[in-house]
Amino acid sequence: xxxxxxxxxxxxxxxxxxxxxxxxxxxxxxxxxxxxxxxxxxxxxxxxxxxxxxxxxxxxxxxxxxxxxxxxxxxxxxxxxxxxxxxxxxxxxxxxxxxxxxxxxxxxxxxxxxxxxxxxxxxxxxxxxxxxxxxxxxxxxxxxxxxxxxxxxxxxxxxxxxxxxxxxxxxxxxxxxxxxxxxxxxxxxxxxx
Amino acid sequence: xxxxxxxxxxxxxxxxxxxxxxxxxxxxxxxxxxxxxxxxxxxxxxxxxxxxxxxxxxxxxxxxxxxxxxxxxxxxxxxxxxxxxxxxxxxxxxxxxxxxxxxxxxxxxxxxxxxxxxxxxxxxxxxxxxxxxxxxxxxxxxxxxxxxxxxxxxxxxxxxxxxxxxxxxxxxxxxxxxxxxxxxxxxxxxxxx
DNA sequence: CAGTGTACTAAGCGCGCGCTTAGCGCGATG
DNA sequence: CATCGCGCTAAGCGCGCGCTTAGTACACTG
Numbered sequence: 343x344x345x346x347x348x349x350x351x352x353x354x355x356x357x358x359x360x361x362x363x364x365x366x367x368x369x370x371x372x373x374x375x376x377x378x379x380x381x382x383x384x385x386x387x388x389x390x391x392x393x394x395x396x397x398x399x400x401x402x403x404x405x406x407x408x409x410x411x412x413x414x415x416x417x418x419x420x421x422x423x424x425x426x427x428x429x430x431x432x433x434x435x436x437x438x439x440x441x442x443x444x445x446x447x448x449x450x451x452x453x454x455x456x457x458x459x460x461x462x463x464x465x466x467x468x469x470x471x472x473x474x475x476x477x478x479x480x481x482x483x484x485x486x487x488x489x490x491x492x493x494x495x496x497x498x499x500x501x502x503x504x505x506x507x508x509x510x511x512x513x514x515x516x517x518x519x520x521x522x523x524x525x526x527x528x529x530x531x532x533x534x535x
Numbered sequence: 536x537x538x539x540x541x542x543x544x545x546x547x548x549x550x551x552x553x554x555x556x557x558x559x560x561x562x563x564x565x566x567x568x569x570x571x572x573x574x575x576x577x578x579x580x581x582x583x584x585x586x587x588x589x590x591x592x593x594x595x596x597x598x599x600x601x602x603x604x605x606x607x608x609x610x611x612x613x614x615x616x617x618x619x620x621x622x623x624x625x626x627x628x629x630x631x632x633x634x635x636x637x638x639x640x641x642x643x644x645x646x647x648x649x650x651x652x653x654x655x656x657x658x659x660x661x662x663x664x665x666x667x668x669x670x671x672x673x674x675x676x677x678x679x680x681x682x683x684x685x686x687x688x689x690x691x692x693x694x695x696x697x698x699x700x701x702x703x704x705x706x707x708x709x710x711x712x713x714x715x716x717x718x719x720x721x722x723x724x725x726x727x728x
Numbered sequence: 729c730a731g732t733g734t735a736c737t738a739a740g741c742g743c744g745c746g747c748t749t750a751g752c753g754c755g756a757t758g
Numbered sequence: 759c760a761t762c763g764c765g766c767t768a769a770g771c772g773c774g775c776g777c778t779t780a781g782t783a784c785a786c787t788g
Contacts, residue, residue: 541765541766572767573766573767573768574767574768575766575767575768576765576767577764579766579767580765640765707772709763
């Protein structure tokens with residue numbers, strides 16, 4: 343029986359609430375009640391409601407960026423590399439669909455400074471996709487006309503999943519991830535081995 | 536010099552405000568000020584802030600559903616049909632990117648009844664995509680394993696565009712629409728003529 | 729068993745929200 | 759030129775928000 347610290351219980355409650363109602367429609371009373379505490383408890387552990395969002399958003403962006411960098415570095419084969427990237431990126435959004443909903447859709451609720459920081463992580467993520475696609479094209483393994491545009495389309499598929507994905511629905515994270523990895527390879531015109 | 540009715544000026548102002556800040560972060564004072572009126576004027580022409588959102592959302596859903604039905608009916612050739620659908624659907628989201636942002640991302644702010652109605656339109660849209668893909672697969676023109684999953688992926692590409700699309704950026708609605716139509720045909724494994 | 733630090737709560741402040749009410753200005757009508 | 763009604767506004771109500779302050783319960787220490 344491990345005790346979950348109050349600070350984390352509040353973060354988990356905030357993820358749930360932000361994902362269900364959105365940041366602006368969520369009250370600090372809702373978050374603290376979900377965590378089984380009084381309204382004032384939130385301010386013992388976190389500076390503000392926005393700070394709570396920032397912590398969730400920042401951790402999520404660092405997490406996915408790291409994951410993609412690892413997937414990129416895992417092999418030099420463009421086909422396996424892009425497939426792994428799209429598989430992992432999609433799977434993360436399915437497994438952590440609530441967290442991902444907050445990470446992807448509540449950026450505009452951050453303060454300008456926090457928003458700028460997060461925008462940097464997002465550019466990094468785009469660049470990793472672009473590099474993976476461009477390298478495949480340069481090696482003649484992919485057929486691509488618009489590298490940044492194609493990168494955006496692949497990222498969009500995975501991100502938009504959090505708008506409709508239901509954890510208790512028929513699709514498992516692995517099955518969507520496999521489908522989207524296959525679609526990504528088709529979209530880049532990958533030569534089938 | 537045509538006079539724009541106050542009712543529509545308020546709707547246009549609401550689209551701008553909802554798209555920039557989101558429904559819950561937008562105040563009725565903000566909307567009426569943008570329309571050049573006093574706060575009370577909003578309630579002369581609209582029953583509530585939610586009703587304003589519903590009108591925007593409903594019109595947008597009917598609009599896109601109709602557009603897709605037309606594109607579906609325009610030809611019996613699966614390849615041309617799906618290309619037209621994805622082109623038009625993508626182009627609409629680029630041309631009306633602010634309106635589309637509200638239509639796609641503020642559904643949870645609707646009343647349960649309005650949300651249910653809009654959900655029906657969304658199911659219709661999914662079904663049109665599924666029909667177009669299934670028919671291509673049945674005729675042996677497409678290679679598809681998961682029809683509903685592939686439909687969701689194509690829809691996601693177009694919808695998620697409103698998260699990043701900038702009207703004054705380098706990409707024109709037609710250029711993104713063309714790219715996404717091509718990617719859609721690749722994703723369904725369309726035989727090139 | 730008094731003293732102390734930690735983790736939390738009870739109570740509530742001030743603000744800005746969605747929305748209402750009462751009434752005004754003014755062109756159209758007789 | 760009195761009357762009416764339409765389109766709009768000035769003023770403000772009551773509520774629930776984010777957040778603060780002052781204090782309490784209690785495990786731990788000597």
